[in-house]
Amino acid sequence: MSCTRRTVLASALALPAFVHARAEAAHVVVVGGGFGGATAARYLCLRAPGVRVTLVEPAERFHTCPFSNLYLAGLRTWDSIGHGYAGLRAAGVEVVHARAEDVNTAARTLRLSSGQTLRWDRLVLSPGVDMRWNALEGYDEAAAKRAPHAWKAGPQTLLLRRQLEAMPDGGRFVMAIPDNPFRCPPGPYERAAMVAHYLKRHKPRSKVLLLDAKDSFSKQALFQQGWKALYGDMIEWVKQSDDGQVLRVDAARLEVETAFGTRHKADVLNVIPPQKAGFIAERAGVTDASGWVPVKAESFESRRVAGIYALGDATIAAPIPKSGFAANTQGKVAAAAIAADLLGQTAPTASYANTCYSLIGPGYGISVAGVYRAEGGKLVEPAGSGGVSPLDGNADYRAAEARYGEAWYAAISADIWDR
Amino acid sequence: MSSAFPLNRFALALLLAPLAAGAQLRVQDASVLAGTCVNCHGPEGRSTGAIPSLRGHTAGYLLQRLRAFRAGQAPDATVMTRLMKGYDDAQVEALAQWFADQEGR
Numbered sequence: 402m403s404c405t406r407r408t409v410l411a412s413a414l415a416l417p418a419f420v421h422a423r424a425e426a427a428h429v430v431v432v433g434g435g436f437g438g439a440t441a442a443r444y445l446c447l448r449a450p451g452v453r454v455t456l457v458e459p460a461e462r463f464h465t466c467p468f469s470n471l472y473l474a475g476l477r478t479w480d481s482i483g484h485g486y487a488g489l490r491a492a493g494v495e496v497v498h499a500r501a502e503d504v505n506t507a508a509r510t511l512r513l514s515s516g517q518t519l520r521w522d523r524l525v526l527s528p529g530v531d532m533r534w535n536a537l538e539g540y541d542e543a544a545a546k547r548a549p550h551a552w553k554a555g556p557q558t559l560l561l562r563r564q565l566e567a568m569p570d571g572g573r574f575v576m577a578i579p580d581n582p583f584r585c586p587p588g589p590y591e592r593a594a595m596v597a598h599y600l601k602r603h604k605p606r607s608k609v610l611l612l613d614a615k616d617s618f619s620k621q622a623l624f625q626q627g628w629k630a631l632y633g634d635m636i637e638w639v640k641q642s643d644d645g646q647v648l649r650v651d652a653a654r655l656e657v658e659t660a661f662g663t664r665h666k667a668d669v670l671n672v673i674p675p676q677k678a679g680f681i682a683e684r685a686g687v688t689d690a691s692g693w694v695p696v697k698a699e700s701f702e703s704r705r706v707a708g709i710y711a712l713g714d715a716t717i718a719a720p721i722p723k724s725g726f727a728a729n730t731q732g733k734v735a736a737a738a739i740a741a742d743l744l745g746q747t748a749p750t751a752s753y754a755n756t757c758y759s760l761i762g763p764g765y766g767i768s769v770a771g772v773y774r775a776e777g778g779k780l781v782e783p784a785g786s787g788g789v790s791p792l793d794g795n796a797d798y799r800a801a802e803a804r805y806g807e808a809w810y811a812a813i814s815a816d817i818w819d820r
Numbered sequence: 821m822s823s824a825f826p827l828n829r830f831a832l833a834l835l836l837a838p839l840a841a842g843a844q845l846r847v848q849d850a851s852v853l854a855g856t857c858v859n860c861h862g863p864e865g866r867s868t869g870a871i872p873s874l875r876g877h878t879a880g881y882l883l884q885r886l887r888a889f890r891a892g893q894a895p896d897a898t899v900m901t902r903l904m905k906g907y908d909d910a911q912v913e914a915l916a917q918w919f920a921d922q923e924g925r
Contacts, residue, residue: 444855726859729859730855730856730859733852733855733856734852734855737848737851737852741848746848747848749846749848749849749851749852750845750849750852751852752849752852752853752856752911753856754856754859754903754906756859756860756899756903768898768899770899770902770903771902771906772903772905772906772907773906774906782906783905783906783907783908785905786902786903786904786905786906786907787902787903787905787906788902790898798898801898802898802899804869804870805860805870805871805898805899807869807870808860808867808868808869808870808871809859809860809869809871811862811868811869812858812859812860812861812862812863812867812868812869812871813859813860815862815863815868816858816859816862816863
């Protein structure tokens with residue numbers, strides 16, 4: 402089944418017959434049903450109604466990392482951050498719930514955990530991140546069951562919430578935060594605020610200790626201002642040069658050790674380890690020595706393997722941050738580029754953006770925004786554009802950005818998954 | 821299946837959008853620019869929450885708002901002031917036209 406079956410009118414109008422015939426044979430396989438992949442699949446169907454589009458995603462219900470910190474705070478239900486694939490199916494995307502296990506770039510095939518092999522003309526990889534197990538000594542998959550990363554929304558997030566609920570009042574929540582690049586640069590600091598929100602209400606004598614492998618972070622001044630305003634001294638941030646960098650994790654003892662040998666004992670230990678592109682990107686041969694995927698600025702096609710595109714957190718796209726919003730705009734550009742390629746047209750000019758809201762407490766939101774374009778093979782920000790919320794923003798401004806954050810989540814969820 | 825509708829809309833929008841006299845952007849380029857807007861303003865520019873719709877306005881009104889954001893002359897604005905500074909005159913005009921043209925389609 403192709404996207405075109407139920408859109409005969411649109412495709413007949415949109416494409417000259419000879420191009421149509423060629424495009425109809427084309428099969429685009431998209432791996433990963435998150436912000437990048439699901440967007441690419443949907444917009445491929447919209448832009449190239451004759452093309453067959455298959456989306457490969459293990460989860461029948463995809464829970465988003467954005468807003469999972471609000472779930473930890475008790476401000477959102479788990480169900481409210483989950484999305485199914487009925488909308489994408491209705492839009493003409495074939496959705497296969499399986500894991501992508503291997504790519505053969507010569508034969509142009511993708512092997513799935515179900516045993517099925519898909520042949521592709523173009524392959525889009527939006528696999529998110531994988532944890533670098535043992536990059537922090539002692540922190541492996543087994544350790545994550547005791548000291549969760551909760552940096553992929555799912556069982557890890559639920560585990561961390563249960564641990565928070567079981568934590569005694571007066572206890573200590575310790576978070577280890579990695580150096581750049583990693584998924585969602587403001588995420589750890591929003592999580593600190595959301596955990597503090599929960600603790601302030603239920604366990605007000607508790608502390609939040611942030612051990613950071615960096616000396617600065619996204620929206621730093623705004624976060625620190627907000628933490629202070631809403632939570633007083635509950636949150637303590639230790640930067641790298643003040644011995645904040647965690648090198649070893651003893652999950653059994655809920656203890657971490659820093660570069661200078663300081664040991665910190667936790668009641669709840671949240672370790673966000675260094676990361677790399679999702680496993681399938683490596684299998685496809687599109688990653689470089691850094692573990693991430695270099696891409697062409699104008700299309701997000703791999704720089705290493707023609708015909709394979711990569712999106713989102715897995716890619717090297719600085720100055721574009723690893724965010725869901727950015728992955729969505731990359732998905733739209735890649736879909737347009739692939740559609741144009743398959744239809745023998747000129748690709749549209751690439752344009753990317755990011756708007757990332759962080760919630761510090763109910764009615765208190767902050768944001769960072771950016772616009773990006775491809776120039777001479779590089780991703781650049783137009784001079785004078787983008788930036789963070791004003792530090793002197795008043796309560797109305799913070800309240801508006803909290804409302805807009807909620808509205809953004811509803812809008813982008815509808816754009817990608819229909820709700 | 822019922823959702824052939826949005827497919828038709830998008831493909832037809834690309835095909836039928838008038839390339840207004842003086843427009844400097846191809847409609848395909850405008851469609852990519854507009855793709856970003858719906859992330860907050862809702863699919864096809866129809867609001868799903870506290871962020872206003874882009875539907876139901878004239879190109880003139882949208883252009884006036886977008887220019888005010890870019891000039892920092894919209895006191896009620898938050899991220900739009902920062903975002904619009906990333907787009908040039910032709911892009912801003914194309915965006916205003918794109919969402920005005922969605923109406924009635």
